[in-house]
Amino acid sequence: MKIRLEVIKDVREICQQHKDEPSPLIVILEEVQKKYGYVPVELQEVISEETGVPAAEIYGVVTFYSFFSLTPKGKYVIHVCLGTACYVKNAQNVLDKICTILGIKPGETTEDGLFTIEAVRCMGACALAPAVSINGRVFPRVQATEVDKILNEYRSKEGK
Amino acid sequence: MEKILNPEALDQKIAECTEKLNDKLAGKGGKRAILVCGGTGCLANDSQPIFDKIAEELKARNLEDKVSVTRVGCFGMCSQGPFVKILPEDTLYCKVKPSDVERIMTEGIEGGKIIEDLLYVDPVSGEKIVHQSDIPFYKKQQKVALHGVSTIDPLVIDEALGCDGFKALRKVLTSMKPQEVIDEVLKSGLRGRGGGGFPTGRKWQFAANVNAPQKYIVCNGDEGDPGAFMDESMLEGNPYAVVEGMEIAGYAFGATEGYFYVRAEYPVAVARLKNAIAEMRKAGLIGKNILGTGWNFDVHLREGAGAFVCGEETALLNSIEGKRGMPRPRPPYPAIKGLWGCPTCVNNVETLAQIGYIIRVGGENFAKVGTEGSKGTKVFALGGKVNNVGLVEVPMGTTLRTLIYDIGGGIPGGKKFKAIQTGGPSGGCLTEKDLDTPIDYDTLVARGSMMGSGGAIVMDEDNCMVDVAKFYMDFICDESCGKCSPCRIGTKRIYELLTEIVEGRGTIETLEELKDLAKITKNNSLCALGQTAANPISSTMANFYDEYLAHIQDKKCPAHVCKSLSRYYIDPEKCKKCSACARACPVNCIKGVPGKEPYVIDQSKCIKCGTCMGTCKFGSIIHE
Ligand SMILES: Cc1cc2nc3c(=O)[nH]c(=O)nc-3n(C[C@H](O)[C@H](O)[C@H](O)COP(=O)(O)O)c2cc1C
Numbered sequence: 109m110k111i112r113l114e115v116i117k118d119v120r121e122i123c124q125q126h127k128d129e130p131s132p133l134i135v136i137l138e139e140v141q142k143k144y145g146y147v148p149v150e151l152q153e154v155i156s157e158e159t160g161v162p163a164a165e166i167y168g169v170v171t172f173y174s175f176f177s178l179t180p181k182g183k184y185v186i187h188v189c190l191g192t193a194c195y196v197k198n199a200q201n202v203l204d205k206i207c208t209i210l211g212i213k214p215g216e217t218t219e220d221g222l223f224t225i226e227a228v229r230c231m232g233a234c235a236l237a238p239a240v241s242i243n244g245r246v247f248p249r250v251q252a253t254e255v256d257k258i259l260n261e262y263r264s265k266e267g268k
Numbered sequence: 269m270e271k272i273l274n275p276e277a278l279d280q281k282i283a284e285c286t287e288k289l290n291d292k293l294a295g296k297g298g299k300r301a302i303l304v305c306g307g308t309g310c311l312a313n314d315s316q317p318i319f320d321k322i323a324e325e326l327k328a329r330n331l332e333d334k335v336s337v338t339r340v341g342c343f344g345m346c347s348q349g350p351f352v353k354i355l356p357e358d359t360l361y362c363k364v365k366p367s368d369v370e371r372i373m374t375e376g377i378e379g380g381k382i383i384e385d386l387l388y389v390d391p392v393s394g395e396k397i398v399h400q401s402d403i404p405f406y407k408k409q410q411k412v413a414l415h416g417v418s419t420i421d422p423l424v425i426d427e428a429l430g431c432d433g434f435k436a437l438r439k440v441l442t443s444m445k446p447q448e449v450i451d452e453v454l455k456s457g458l459r460g461r462g463g464g465g466f467p468t469g470r471k472w473q474f475a476a477n478v479n480a481p482q483k484y485i486v487c488n489g490d491e492g493d494p495g496a497f498m499d500e501s502m503l504e505g506n507p508y509a510v511v512e513g514m515e516i517a518g519y520a521f522g523a524t525e526g527y528f529y530v531r532a533e534y535p536v537a538v539a540r541l542k543n544a545i546a547e548m549r550k551a552g553l554i555g556k557n558i559l560g561t562g563w564n565f566d567v568h569l570r571e572g573a574g575a576f577v578c579g580e581e582t583a584l585l586n587s588i589e590g591k592r593g594m595p596r597p598r599p600p601y602p603a604i605k606g607l608w609g610c611p612t613c614v615n616n617v618e619t620l621a622q623i624g625y626i627i628r629v630g631g632e633n634f635a636k637v638g639t640e641g642s643k644g645t646k647v648f649a650l651g652g653k654v655n656n657v658g659l660v661e662v663p664m665g666t667t668l669r670t671l672i673y674d675i676g677g678g679i680p681g682g683k684k685f686k687a688i689q690t691g692g693p694s695g696g697c698l699t700e701k702d703l704d705t706p707i708d709y710d711t712l713v714a715r716g717s718m719m720g721s722g723g724a725i726v727m728d729e730d731n732c733m734v735d736v737a738k739f740y741m742d743f744i745c746d747e748s749c750g751k752c753s754p755c756r757i758g759t760k761r762i763y764e765l766l767t768e769i770v771e772g773r774g775t776i777e778t779l780e781e782l783k784d785l786a787k788i789t790k791n792n793s794l795c796a797l798g799q800t801a802a803n804p805i806s807s808t809m810a811n812f813y814d815e816y817l818a819h820i821q822d823k824k825c826p827a828h829v830c831k832s833l834s835r836y837y838i839d840p841e842k843c844k845k846c847s848a849c850a851r852a853c854p855v856n857c858i859k860g861v862p863g864k865e866p867y868v869i870d871q872s873k874c875i876k877c878g879t880c881m882g883t884c885k886f887g888s889i890i891h892e
Pocket residue numbers: 459460461462463464465466468488489490491492493576577578579580581582614615616617619620721795796797
């Protein structure tokens with residue numbers, strides 16, 4: 109994969125900003141993940157050059173934590189909560205339904221790059237179980253039958 | 269805010285802020301105060317637009333001098349939110365929508381009327397309740413860790429100063445020796461609220477006894493138990509109290525730097541904590557020469573990156589150090605050799621939130637509440653099949669019955685209570701027979717569960733306990749860090765066995781194998797994640813063995829949850845041939861002729877999603 113020069117420059121800058129903090133690797137990775145949506149191997153190498161942490165170790169860290177992703181995510185990231193409070197209120201059915209409609213599995217992205225589905229463990233909105241969030245906007249008490257409507261709202265935003 | 273240079277300046281500031289906050293809440297000078305819940309639960313339910321609209325309306329109606337509006341932390345009863353509370357009357361409006369604001373302003377604020385349809389309806393008596401203090405949910409609670417949450421604006425340090433903030437810090441810095449602080453906490457009997465229940469004072473004593481140039485205090489805000497959100501609400505509602513607790517801990521055992529580790533899934537908590545730290549820095553309550561006493565303390569914030577095991581203290585330390593979050597063998601304990609090799613105490617958010625109170629009222633007074641071995645109050649996140657889902661803080665020793673029925677308002681829809689899981693994925697379930705047990709650290713363990721961090725998930729007759737056990741195992745398999753094989757392989761194998769059972773392929777031998785594996789995983793894993801991983805299995809097996817047997821021998825799931833053991837079919841007698849179900853089915857497996865032939869489900873294609881059943885208006889579809 110080819111990474112744009114500006115991005116590489118920016119990532120170097122992010123590393124520089126944190127260079128005086130003790131063990132800043134995860135802080136840097138979180139910033140890159142938040143800004144660009146993923147941390148590909150190419151950027152891990154840049155971070156390795158800047159921080160002196162071996163690239164293999166960085167790869168180990170990136171793959172350990174679920175927050176980091178090696179591939180780009182869709183424009184809309186759908187989080188379906190499978191925390192206990194949501195699970196006992198049929199969140200699995202909601203997740204299954206979204207997967208059936210979009211034709212992908214949790215962790216995957218639709219071909220048009222619009223949606224990524226991720227199963228998460230609790231977003232702290234347990235009273236609104238089952239909870240789904242799309243790019244941070246939380247939908248409370250989602251029923252499997254309402255999923256279509258929610259997805260359509262986003263589809264029509266994109267003219268699809 | 270200007271820097272507060274010495275203790276006397278702080279006293280003056282506290283006096284001013286306390287008067288201001290009390291006047292606001294008491295409605296001095298005929299003024300009113302509107303509080304809007306700004307906790308994560310209510311924010312997800314449009315509480316921000318509600319707040320904005322109220323502020324807008326106050327301006328438009330020229331009421332800004334007479335009525336204030338504040339966004340506060342969680343009210344606790346999140347399932348009834350968003351909340352709008354009017355003071356000094358103490359009128360509480362529930363499930364408010366942005367479109368209700370107009371009425372609240374015109375009829376409520378200007379017209380002086382109570383808006384009946386926004387009042388809380390007691391699920392037991394069916395009565396409408398006007399005042400928050402009359403709602404049974406709040407009556408049996410006692411707020412210590414949650415002090416200030418739902419009262420103060422978490423973004424405004426003055427409100428914290430008006431709500432007992434920093435009094436304890438002043439007290440320890442000016443009138444107590446570090447050892448005296450530890451003694452006070454020892455006297456209080458406070459045990460860690462993060463799961464282990466280790467006496468906090470003893471932990472601090474260990475670290476205090478080590479002579480080292482650098483020590484750390486770490487606040488564990490990873491809150492990994494899915495379905496628990498106590499720590500979140502404290503960080504969102506009154507972050508100052510937690511930072512103050514951290515500073516007192518640091519003073520007590522000699523740490524001059526503190527790290528917060530908060531899970532990234534809590535963006536609101538992270539933002540408010542960040543703001544609190546910045547405000548305290550400005551006020552000179554963090555940094556060099558705090559209050560002119562010569563004492564220095566610095567605070568840092570790290571966000572978690574999504575790994576349950578990082579809640580385990582040694583894994584958490586590795587994570588702060590930028591490594592994979594794998595547990596370290598203990599000993600050495602962190603109090604001896606922790607962050608970057610320095611003596612470190614890791615304390616939970618709620619533990620630290622209790623410290624200020626202990627210092628203010630004294631350890632002995634704190635210890636008056638609670639049971640023999642568990643002092644003080646505990647916050648629970650009551651979730652699942654209970655009417656009032658939310659956060660509750662009760663004295664240790666409260667019974668489950670009080671928790672579920674008096675405070676929780678019972679089970680919704682007239683369903684039958686089946687079990688309550690405490691302690692999250694490491695805990696176990698308690699049943700009908702345990703309802704009158706006073707809950708504390710020790711009784712819960714004696715009954716095969718544990719306190720954990722305070723997650724309490726209620727399950728009713730529609731939940732399958734084998735499925736619940738499998739759910740926890742799935743979680744643990746995902747989250748096992750893989751360092752040691754009993755946990756990595758053992759949990760995977762347990763998950764496979766449970767899958768066999770829920771799919772109808774289990775035998776009596778499967779159950780025996782499960783029991784063996786549970787023992788092996790428990791006895792041979794490195795950290796508590798693996799050591800406790802099988803608890804949900806052992807406890808559901810002990811309490812619901814007949815449900816396991818039903819899956820194995822009768823190939824039936826009594827709660828109709830396990831898909832392989834249940835089916836949907838259409839009763840031809842009842843079917844009105846309307847075709848609604850066929851159009852709703854995502855896999856097109858229902859066939860019939862509209863108006864002519866009853867509809868039939870092709871069992872070989874049905875994915876048992878239940879959509880058809882929800883669609884049929886005539887109740888013609890049966891699930892068994
Ligand atoms: C798998 C695992 C997960 C844990 N998760 C948390 C957590 O999310 N929050 C927490 O405070 N403690 C958690 N703990 C307990 C911590 O290891 C530690 O005991 C605690 O933070 C100490 O603080 P306390 O003494 O104030 O309770 C966890 C332990 C294990 C084994």
